[in-house]
Amino acid sequence: MIDWTSILVRQVEKPFQAKYMREDILSRYRGRDFSWYPFVRKIGDTRPRLEMDLIVVENDTETVVGYEFKYLNYEEPWKNYHSLYKGLGQIFSYFTYGIEQGWLIVGISKTVRDSVSEKLKELTATIETHLKARDSSYLGLHLKHDVKGTYRYLPIGINYSLNTCTHLPIENPVVQKDHDNIVKGKLTKREKWLNDNQLPVLW
DSSP states (O other): OOOHHHHHHHHHHHHHHHHHIIIIIHHHTTTSOEEEEEEEOOBTTBOOSSOEEEEEEETTTTEEEEEEEEEEOOSSHHHHHHHHHHHHHHHHHHGGGTOSEEEEEEEEOTTSOHHHHHHHHHHHHHHHHHHHHTTOTTEEEEEEETTTEEEEEESTTOOGGGTOOOOOOOOOHHHHHHHHHHHTTOBOOOHHHHHHTTOOOOO
16 A cells, blocks of 8 residues: 555655755865765665665765754654664664764654644654764764754764764775775765755755
């Protein structure tokens, strides 16, 4: 059975991603040399199992950063919680394709009930506990509410704008090959989508 609700939410996620790229990522990297690639389906000869929402290459350090976007807009609370955990699993999978630092970006629609928003904050606190226990400072979580704005960064204490999140060392040669191909720009390019959303082509 086709889950039309999920399809509709995904259609909203792309504008949310474009807005985040415009307002947050461009600001974060202002004055730095970087490249970005939205909706990556191929890296060199590698085809990731899932489309990767956004890859950013910090050209000065050749650090590769991955972003997974989720937009919570479901009427049923459990679907919003499920989407959050699904996104966390997806961003972890990025590390098998040459990503050194990962961010899960979660948008919360103004239509989501306050009780659900509060529960989501509780869930992020639980995730934070696990990340700290594993010293996972290479993984970040950013919640953004349509009305209330930013109210949660993980790990706590990192300065997102200064990019003080660490990166995960790459030890697997296959993963290193994907990383090198990303740095060289050998991956999917979505120039039309960038143009349609009035975002600069940076590669």
